Amino acid sequence: MKICISYSAVIVLILIFSTSSCIERDLKRGENSINAGDMENYISRLASDEFMGRKPFTPGEKITVEYLAEQLERIGFEPAFGESYYQKVPMAEISSEVNGQVKAVYMNKVLSLKAPDDIAVTSPRFAEEINIKGSEMVFAGFGINAPGLGWNDYENLDVKGKTVIVLINDPGLYTGDASLFKGREMTYYGRWTYKFEEAARQGAEGILIIHETEGAGYQYTIQRKSSISPKLYMQTADSNNSHCAFTGWLSVAAADSLFEMEGYKISDLRTAACSKGFKSFNLKTKISLLIKNKIVFNSSTNIAGVLRGKSRADECIIYTAHWDHFGIGEKENGDSIYNGAVDNGTSMAWVFEIGEAFARLKNKPERSVMLFFPTAEEQGLLGSTYFTENPPLPMSKTVACFNNDLMLPIGRMRDVMITGYGQSTLDEMITEAAALQDRYAAADPNSHTGMYFRSDHFSFARKGVPSAFVRGNIESREHGKEWTAKMEKDYIENYYHRPSDNFEPETWNLEGIVEDAKLSFYVGYRLANTDYFPSWKPGSEFNRQ
Template sequence: MPRSRFTLYFLLATLGLQGCGSSDTDITKAETSKSNRLEQFDRALHQHTAVLASDEFEGRAPATPGEEKTTTYLKQQFLAAGLTPGFGDSFFQQVPIVEIKIDPSAVVDIKGDTMNARLTYGVDMMVGTKQQQEAIEVSDSELVFVGYGINAPERNWNDYEGLDVKGKTVVILVNDPGFATQDPQHFNGNAMTYYGRWTYKYEEAARQGAAAALIVHDTAPASYPWEVVANSFSGPQIDLQSPDLGASKLKVEGWLNLDQATALLAAAGENYETLKLSAAKPGFKAIPLNHSFSVSFNNELRRTTSNNVIAKIDGTEHPNEYVVYMGHWDHLGKDPSREGDQIFNGAIDNATGTAALLALAKEFTLHPPKRTVIFLAVTAEESGLLGSKYYGENPVYPLAQTVGAINMDALGSIGRVKDVVVIGHGFNQLQDYMERFARQQNRVTIPDPAPQKGFYFRSDHFSLAKFGVPALYAEGGYDSLAHGKEWGRQQQKDYQDKRYHKPADEYRADMDLKGAAEDLELYFLIGDELANSRDWPEWNEGSEFKLIREASRNPQ
């Protein structure tokens, strides 16, 4: 090829490229910005985590001076980055919270022909309520065994089929039929579906009109011992204030320990071990237990208000479609009764995820998105996902128009790793985006190692997923580039044992957040692609959220 023709061809090709809005300088700029981006993420993560996890912020407990400092800092940083307020002309969405503290002298009786027992609070059973009332009473309510207490239309499964449980007390098995049978074709096998989560059991029983629900505690399917139930139910139960004062919820949410449950079932002529399996098979029918349940207790109520912080960048072409990044800003505050360090700084959990929101927000201002991108720093995750729950129930931006959500809760601090752990592996198509971008980083996505524990249902994205929004929840992996897998697992265990939810979760300047910066790069690329495409990622076939999404996207 003569030289002149080659030059001409090259020139035309370059002009052609320019016609598409790109040029050599743009490409160089893109590459520089990519390598700068990782450095900027790393720097921003350190900078903001150091501030948010400092003693001055007092452990960021909701409705304390620590909240005031945290939310003010977030607002200032969002403003400085050039974002606009996400709640009208304010950055703050108020979240009304109520604390319900039960008097442990609660009296519980089970009565009938075979069993007459007064149960001991904390030992035989736990009871509580989400109804905002000073006194709760249920008397002589008929007991009914409803198996796993599941109503799953997409699986043609309804444990309440043909049953009227209004005013009755339902006894429910923990986890789901997949776990009971370990059959991967049944529900999600060993991996928990939302139907296995205890919160679901109470929600469904309330929808069915039951007065009370008692979940049978069994360590293996629950994945935690009785002490965990006893401890977490004996403290104040924290919930959102609601205009109906919780009237749509159960009067009594409770647990029976395994001995009492076995005794009750035996009194009705049933065997617990047999029922556990028969209730896991299709065609199971609820069983009346021919005994009654009575309970009365008093509550102390305390009402407070906290805030979600919301910032946004308006989309240039589709401003009414939304991509959401979220992370909880709150942590456990301080405990003046402790010897020594009293502040739960929550550096990893979740100053890192909050810092990540600020870092991503700034990055998006350099790449104006076609769809609107929302940055949602939610409160009171540690008290039961309350801030996100409030947003889910009172969405500022329609959830049907929300393309997807990415949640960040506790980023990795062990440096660069080869893997990224997807919690809720195989749930929805956002994982496909992550796999693709992870490959570009020479990394792989791996499933959550303990899917039977249902971690997907235990952080903030779930408050949106529950209403059908496809949500991605991942965490940094273990396979350290520098030190290998074993070392990485040991580091993870160290964090769980020594720092998780302890005052020792503190910021250190020598934390290696380079792996977290790479995760942030993934989150950025996913969100950037979503925000600049017409994509509507979906839940995968068989998901308990697929029908909910379809109904929300295509209302009848």
Template sequence: MRLFASAAIIALLAAAPVLAQPAKPDIPIETMKRVTKELSSDAFEGRAPGSAGEEKTLALLAAEFAKLGLKPGNKGSWLQDVPLVEITAKNVSALAFTGGKAPVSAAYGPEMVIGTYRVTPHIAVKDSPVVFVGYGINAPEKNWNDYAGLDVKGKTVIILVNDPDYETPGLEGPFGGRAMTYYGRWTYKFEEAARQGAAAAIIVHDTAPAAYGWNVVQSSWTGAQQVADAPDGNMSAAPAVGWISNDKAKALMASAGQDLAALTAAAKKPGFKPVALGVTASVSFDNSLRKHASKNFIAVLPGKKRPDEYVLYTAHWDHLGRCKPAPDGDDICNGAVDNATGTAALVALAQAHAKAGAPDRSIAFLAVTAEESGLLGSKYYGEHPVLPLADTVAGVNMDALSVAGAAKNVVVIGKGKSELDALLDRALAAEGRVATREPTPEKGFYYRSDHFSLAKQGVPMLYFEGGDDLVKGGKAAGAAAAKDYEEHRYHGPKDEYDPSWDWAGVASDLRLYYTIGRELAESGSWPNWVPGDEFRAARDKSRTGR
């Protein structure tokens, strides 16, 4: 499919007029530094949705965009309400398994995390029969059903993270080989468990297929959690959802007379059948509930010829707020890289575009909320767009810019999926850089940032990360920087602003973002997904008749 896609793009470019690239912009790196530093300061308390940090973030953005002369994007307002419920689990019991060779108890925090999407003050799962359901996938189009032949209503399902073929070296396999599909994401697994009627859905944590350590699970899943509000209070969701540590899952399987490694191996093969473990699970907790409307922020630089056509830049402004303290007692997850950098990039790019003057099309800058809670802000925008999605030409998403220095490449998440790749390649050539495929497609980054919410609605979205082949030190230095960030800062209190950061890579990446956005805004083209892509039909349907 990728070869066909490449041929399609080449044919498109051959038939289309070649557009002149915009002049190389003067990217305001000092603006990047200033806004990143301010957003990630302790005064913003980690920018949790519904907190004082949100109010400060939105006020800062309104002031910055107003100063640049941009217009509020939502009928005179900078903001779009996103209905959320903040749920904080309290009085959480241990997750207790009985009926096996010996009782197994997993403590909340170090050994398991648990929560709910249901808007209810109390959750109790008592003596629920436990079933191992492999990867928890029901995919009729692939003739794969991990729930086949078993009714799990009222039962607790134990689920493996990622896809059955994530260890495949290449990209061939029923679930994309090494590349994670949506079936591998924890969000899907909880959704499917709910459809099956499970009382509790527990994912077994494993660092490699999850793409992060237990420390990330613990910091992200304890404390206040944001869920989308719904008229039914999300009562269709499974009552309890969460994670269990690998060691505790092994102990559970041993108590049930099973071996986790053997069950995992069996679950990777077609025809796997769920395994009743002969034990029961119990857990209970209270919920503190607070309904509130968090906010998406949208600003527009109006176009001078076709103002009703929009080029979109997106980034999420939120982070985790207060979280598990570091050894020094610091409990503010500042989110400097993730994603104060992306939010600051919206401001810096708006400054560069405003300085260049109004383009033919409008350019919209969308800062969304609750990305860290499961892309809730961008999902809400995709389902309730302020600007018509059929009139949204394409978008660029920015999430966690690399401050490791200049790189020879960029890593494209979802390379080969849309005609936007051609614009990126042209912009890269001007920078003397190249585009490479993501080296770890098994981590499922395509489904972990806000571009996905817009892509599902058909809008062509480009998402790339700072390169992993650094000018100073090459790939070894790039891998070391990524490992250091993931292990010591990602979703923790030490993702803080550092005056020693090297901004050369950020400056180059911002020139790419600017060039792509400006070229789209000055052209009359309507990029699409390549033929056969999963999002092509939605785009074609939305553009019919326009």
């Protein structure tokens, strides 16, 4: 049988293959622009002493946001907020100081707790003095009220005007029972932010979380340091009176001492609280403390730029990395500047390199691409929360959010770790992109730390936007899994939220972050040139269908 192909059909086929070839060349042009040298330039500036630790409400903020805006303009991204790269975020800065010792009294026994070593406590209320006198204490298990899961630690419990003590994380972590919440993977109910929110909804006067390193994901020293540093809150009409009067953490030793007065052991209470039949109960111990607040009302700044799409400019793919860190604080080993090179200098460089890749494209994408640098992530995702409440483009047309945080400069990885694996159909796109780099996609092996709820993508997820937190973090191509885990542990224990988090060009290897940037650029490029909207999977808590 003869196959006849017309002249016009041949021309069409040539055009199709030519167009496809042009697209591939354009994609490669963008990918090849991503490089370690440019990343190093960004990080060396952002993590330098010149930026004074990038703390909101300080001169370091002005230096940081002006630099970010200049770089967005330089690479060809337009202002996202009308004619401005800046979005003002109204906040209050509260410096809480505990006057004297905290007293826990049980009958004729008095336990004196020293802040911040034994108890890390602050007040979120816009009041100069918080005087707690003999507040009754209640043990409320994990402090969770989840009707959809048939779990309520506050059932038949009156905590109004009382101080609630709760455990960190979810019951599933400590039992290994996959039928309890998500087993070892933390849900939002396990986060300290949720526990503070729920205690306030229940009318509690105060809440204290018993620290435990595995469940929290970090040592008590992190909360200790946080409690003696000024904290930021969104400005509210009720002066934060809807919050508990005080919130905080008990060290393990302090919690043990407090409960031993009444004959309880924390280990026994944790085991009991993991059972569905557990009943929370009132303690006979009362707590007293005096907190003095210094309050400053001001605004911090979100930064964003946009590359407008050709045909669907109102639909947007967004890349995010918070700019803020802790400024100048408590001195360690002679250094008091918290430069935040890994947290979050490496991720800001990741965003800029992806942005430059899109800007280098000969054919601009059909959808818009936005680069977003939120403020006050370290204070509870405040900048990204404000942004999602006041977006420059509709949240309903935000296609996907790609966020990163704590990208370790330890070389190329075999894995692409998806924190929040199983949440959305972005997983499949990321898995396909990983294979093109001879890598494999994997769930976060430390999902019990709740990282999916600890960075700015979570603000977008809460608004229904499928959001990805993706980076190589499990298996070094050169050194393997054990070495990689050791490096991550070393960072968390010795550099995380400490002045030692500095740019170290002699020892850093940025090639893994380069590969991660190319992967996220590739997935975003695909999304930016289709009409496809990723969706939440049926098992996700963000699936609202």
